[in-house]
Amino acid sequence: MFDILGIASRNLLRYGRRTMLTLLLIVIGMVAVLLFIAVAGSFKSMMVGQITDSVLGHVQLHRKGYVASIDSLPLNLNMRPNMLAKIEETLDGNPAIAAWSPRIKFGGMFSNFAETTSIRINGIDPAREAATVPLLSGRLQEGDKTAALVERGQIVIPLLLARGMKTQLGDTVVVVATNRDGSVNGKTFVVRGILESISGPGGRDGYIHIDDAREILRMTENQVSEIVVRLKDFSQLERVGGQIKAAVEGLTNKEGKPVLEVHEWTQLSPFANIAKMIDLMTLFIKIVLVSIVLVSVMNVMIMAVYERIREIGTIAAIGTPPSRILSLFLAEGLMLGIAGTLAGIVLSLAGIYGINVWKPTFDFGMQKGLVMAPTIAAGDVLMIAGLVVIVAIIASLQPAWKASRMDPITALRHV
Amino acid sequence: MSLLSAEKLTKTYRSGDIDVPALKGVDFSIDPAAFVAFVGPSGSGKSTLLNLIGCLDHPTSGTLKVLDTDIATLDRRAAAHFRGENIGFVFQDFNLIPVLTVFENVEYPLRMVQQWPAAKRRAQVLRLLDAVGMADQAHKRPDQISGGQKQRVAVARALVSDPKLVLADEPTANLDSETAHRVLELMKKMRDEFSTTFVFSTHDARIMGEAETIFTLEDGRLLPAAHKEIAHV
Numbered sequence: 001m002f003d004i005l006g007i008a009s010r011n012l013l014r015y016g017r018r019t020m021l022t023l024l025l026i027v028i029g030m031v032a033v034l035l036f037i038a039v040a041g042s043f044k045s046m047m048v049g050q051i052t053d054s055v056l057g058h059v060q061l062h063r064k065g066y067v068a069s070i071d072s073l074p075l076n077l078n079m080r081p082n083m084l085a086k087i088e089e090t091l092d093g094n095p096a097i098a099a100w101s102p103r104i105k106f107g108g109m110f111s112n113f114a115e116t117t118s119i120r121i122n123g124i125d126p127a128r129e130a131a132t133v134p135l136l137s138g139r140l141q142e143g144d145k146t147a148a149l150v151e152r153g154q155i156v157i158p159l160l161l162a163r164g165m166k167t168q169l170g171d172t173v174v175v176v177a178t179n180r181d182g183s184v185n186g187k188t189f190v191v192r193g194i195l196e197s198i199s200g201p202g203g204r205d206g207y208i209h210i211d212d213a214r215e216i217l218r219m220t221e222n223q224v225s226e227i228v229v230r231l232k233d234f235s236q237l238e239r240v241g242g243q244i245k246a247a248v249e250g251l252t253n254k255e256g257k258p259v260l261e262v263h264e265w266t267q268l269s270p271f272a273n274i275a276k277m278i279d280l281m282t283l284f285i286k287i288v289l290v291s292i293v294l295v296s297v298m299n300v301m302i303m304a305v306y307e308r309i310r311e312i313g314t315i316a317a318i319g320t321p322p323s324r325i326l327s328l329f330l331a332e333g334l335m336l337g338i339a340g341t342l343a344g345i346v347l348s349l350a351g352i353y354g355i356n357v358w359k360p361t362f363d364f365g366m367q368k369g370l371v372m373a374p375t376i377a378a379g380d381v382l383m384i385a386g387l388v389v390i391v392a393i394i395a396s397l398q399p400a401w402k403a404s405r406m407d408p409i410t411a412l413r414h415v
Numbered sequence: 416m417s418l419l420s421a422e423k424l425t426k427t428y429r430s431g432d433i434d435v436p437a438l439k440g441v442d443f444s445i446d447p448a449a450f451v452a453f454v455g456p457s458g459s460g461k462s463t464l465l466n467l468i469g470c471l472d473h474p475t476s477g478t479l480k481v482l483d484t485d486i487a488t489l490d491r492r493a494a495a496h497f498r499g500e501n502i503g504f505v506f507q508d509f510n511l512i513p514v515l516t517v518f519e520n521v522e523y524p525l526r527m528v529q530q531w532p533a534a535k536r537r538a539q540v541l542r543l544l545d546a547v548g549m550a551d552q553a554h555k556r557p558d559q560i561s562g563g564q565k566q567r568v569a570v571a572r573a574l575v576s577d578p579k580l581v582l583a584d585e586p587t588a589n590l591d592s593e594t595a596h597r598v599l600e601l602m603k604k605m606r607d608e609f610s611t612t613f614v615f616s617t618h619d620a621r622i623m624g625e626a627e628t629i630f631t632l633e634d635g636r637l638l639p640a641a642h643k644e645i646a647h648v
Binding site for chain 1: 466469471472491492495496497498499500502503504506508510512513514515523524526527528529572573
């Protein structure tokens with residue numbers, strides 16, 4: 001094997017300029033793909049992280065039909081105590097779940113005693129919410145980020161509302177809501193924080209304590225609108241989501257139909273489509289890379305065989321088995337692939353490091369100045385490297401096969 | 416017992432719709448350690464015959480036995496194996512591999528064809544390079560040595576695996592007289608030293624003069640009257 005690789009490397013060096021040009025193409029392709037994966041991947045994971053870790057969580061559970069009419073935040077589709085008991089049992093019994101948090105969501109009127117406007121409110125258990133969506137308190141533009149998000153009697157309001165209503169920290173405001181029976185109730189709150197708005201559902205909601213929500217809505221039993229779940233390992237989303245679905249499917253109504261529905265974050269946020277587009281673009285750029293490697297290596301190997309026909313005839317005549325001739329040319333493709341891959345990886349990692357030192361910023365929706373910090377997983381690097389090497393070998397296969405099947409007499413006569 | 420024997424050997428090529436006979440029923444036999452030349456004008460069938468003897472081609476009809484093996488029975492892989500084990504080749508244009516040194520060119524059949532162990536391989540290559548007077552040029556590349564030296568290296572490569580038979584196709588065609596004479600002397604010396612049979616195809620009078628047996632081919636037939644037989648001592 002080392003003999004074959006040794007001869008292959010010398011043959012590559014024999015046509016140094018051509019080999020370098022081919023390598024350059026492979027390296028450019030590798031760098032383009034790896035940098036794109038790193039930058040697009042970091043953008044995607046940052047956005048997904050922002051959305052899931054500050055609002056949506058990884059998985060949400062609702063009463064059947066709630067999500068379809070979520071714009072009106074229907075109180076008659078809250079989950080009942082028997083459902084909550086089953087959910088609690090399911091979630092607490094699943095070791096893949098890191099935390100979960102109940103929310104009571106409702107629409108109401110917000111008044112600063114001078115003006116009134118509408119507001120969407122989340123009634124939350126602050127400790128459970130912090131464990132489930134840990135970036136939520138980080139969105140506080142004003143107010144103590146280290147304390148619990150809300151205590152009883154406190155409200156956190158979205159930035160746009162605070163600006164529009166000229167409301168500041170410490171102001172007393174009133175929230176008025178209609179409960180499911182149609183009676184109206186109100187409660188005064190002290191503004192404890194002003195929350196940065198973010199794109200997507202729930203990004204402009206206000207927050208109060210869950211017990212205050214129950215009080216306003218005059219709930220006599222334990223009801224919640226949604227349960228937000230955080231997984232220990234985000235990559236297990238599909239598997240764990242399936243487990244939760246399977247577990248709560250047994251809870252049915254009188255007609256025998258499931259009363260609960262389980263949604264992964266991708267089903268709740270339009271950003272999931274952007275994430276899919278990023279994945280699609282990554283796929284396309286990988287296809288471009290494969291094409292570059294395939295065409296450039298095949299071209300150089302076809303030329304190598306054509307220029308060495310007499311040499312092939314000579315080694316075949318003196319008894320070199322066809323399989324070894326095949327190996328000699330495959331080895332050249334393999335070495336081109338490996339050399340291009342190694343150089344591509346080094347340059348890509350240097351590029352990624354450079355971007356991390358440079359720290360370019362970008363805006364995403366209402367969030368300004370997000371710092372791009374590209375990273376790339378070893379698995380992605382290995383996958384692309386493997387792809388390039390395999391494609392380089394495949395590209396060499398036809399010329400190598402042709403060389404191994406060459407008639408020695410014809411080859412020796414070649415001028 | 417003969418090393419090579421041919422009976423009613425024919426070879427016909429197809430050119431478009433036309434059959435072109437290259438050999439028309441050739442009979443001959445060659446003994447071990449012979450120094451034989453096939454001579455004749457261009458197109459007489461010399462190269463075709465050498466290709467058949469070298470297991471590079473198959474006869475159309477008749478029998479050709481090389482070392483008791485009917486070459487018609489060898490498929491591509493078996494023919495390559497047979498050549499690697501038993502036959503050395505010397506080409507008109509030397510055909511050394513340009514990316515390998517002199518040492519590595521001679522070593523090639525032992526390393527890439529027969530896969531001898533390294534120490535044994537090295538000793539054999541040095542022995543052959545010494546025998547052809549190229550030991551001091553072992554580290555050079557083919558483009559750093561002269562034509563005569565290249566052919567010496569080619570002879571060493573042909574002999575390195577101790578073949579029973581060496582086929583040389585116009586080995587002196589690209590050499591000046593003095594160099595050609597030296598190469599022929601070297602081949603004879605190798606024949607004497609290693610008891611290898613040398614078979615040439617040539618129309619070089621210098622080789623004809625050195626050959627102990629000459630077969631003359633004309634229009635695909637062997638001319639018996641033209642035989643020059645010198646018993647090998």
